[in-house]
Amino acid sequence: MGAHPKGDAAIRDNRIPQKTLGRWIADNPACLGAKVKDAFQGRLPFLFKVLSVRSALSIQAHPNKELAAKLHAQFPQHYPDANHKPEMAIALTPFEGLCGFRPVEEIASFLRAVPELRALVGEVAAEQLERSASHDPRGVSAALRVCFTRLMKSEKKCFVDQLNTLVQRISREAAEGQDTSGSNGDLLLRLHTQFPGDIGCFAVYFLNLVRLEPGEAMFLAANEPHAYLQGDCVECMACSDNTVRAGLTPKFIDVLTLCEMLNYTPAPSSSKIFPAVQSPLDPSVFLYDPPVPDFTLMRIEIPSSIKLYLVSAVDSASILLVVQGTAVGTSTAAASEMALRRGSVLFVSANESISLRLSSPDGMLLFRACCLL
DSSP states (O other): OOOOTSOBBBOOOTTTTOHHHHHHHHGGGGOOOHHHHTTTTTOOOOOEEEEEESOOOOOEEEOOHHHHHHHHHOOTTSOSSOOOOEEEEESSSSSEEEEEEEOOHHHHHHHHHHHHHHHHHHHHHHHHHHHHHHHHHHHHHHHHHHHHHHTTOOHHHHHHHHHHHHHHHHHHHTTTTTOOGGTHHHHHHHHHHSSSSGGGGGGGGGGEEEEEOOEEEEEEEOOOOOOEEEEEEEEESSSSSOEEEEOOOOEEEEHHHHHHHHHOOOGGGGGEEEEEESSSSSSTTEOOOOOSSSSSEEEEETTTTEEEEEEEEOSOOOOEEEEEEOOEEEEETSSOOOOEOOEEEEETTTOOOEEEEEOTTTTTEEEEEOOOO
């Protein structure tokens, strides 16, 4: 849902001559709101998605603007635009993802417990990381970079052999009823089933496992390594399709670029959960406002006791998605009433509001993407 040239949203109302959202915005740029139009050169600055993740999505990171421009100039077939791509995922169901580097003590403990991992990283790099964990906080990032890069650049035959040995060992231990959590056994076996022989399986020893409950979010800044593992979410991001991948994927992988660009600052998994703030003006609205200008997300939970609700005007174009409930929507900007149900998507111009007459007994759940400069 958005106006990126590689996935310009189709307009379903056949009374409108423009067939895609990008064309409609180009013909009606005031719909963005004055500030957004000026700041983003007349373009909608965000992309809005719904993901249903059954098998893991690739280990990846998104470039900052400087790197994006460079990659796009050099390899436009792999990096289709020059924009950065910070993104946020809000869970619709229990959701799991890998995100950011684990605290270094956790990585060091896996290096001790998993000889197959240590063999790929190498003794020198492993010892350097273990030493930095206790004596040299400034050296931690450098040591982590060396360890992760050594792993990701292992020769294929080496890592496939070590991965097979590891999978056989964990499978045997699990069959004997042993606790395999010291080797992160459950997750490793699950990823290996989905992507057998893939170097990305070893990333479970470096990256935090983050679990979100419905309504909880994670924000992924530039250069933050991540991989969504399972669950449903809404996702919002800057308007870009630039992804640097290094594993758990059949798509183009760019290990060198990924290892060079990553943010190697370790942090606990709890720090990866991004808080929502209840709006002081409307108790139904929860705001997710990341530290980037391109987008803000709102979760709108209308209780069953409310039968008339106003989706208030903001000074930005927005995209409204219905996740639960039914209503009839009216707006001064719309030619006729709109029947809204699960899966309905509306584009709302800046400074326009929508009145909802709710018809579902259980209230409604909506998500709204916009740009609050």
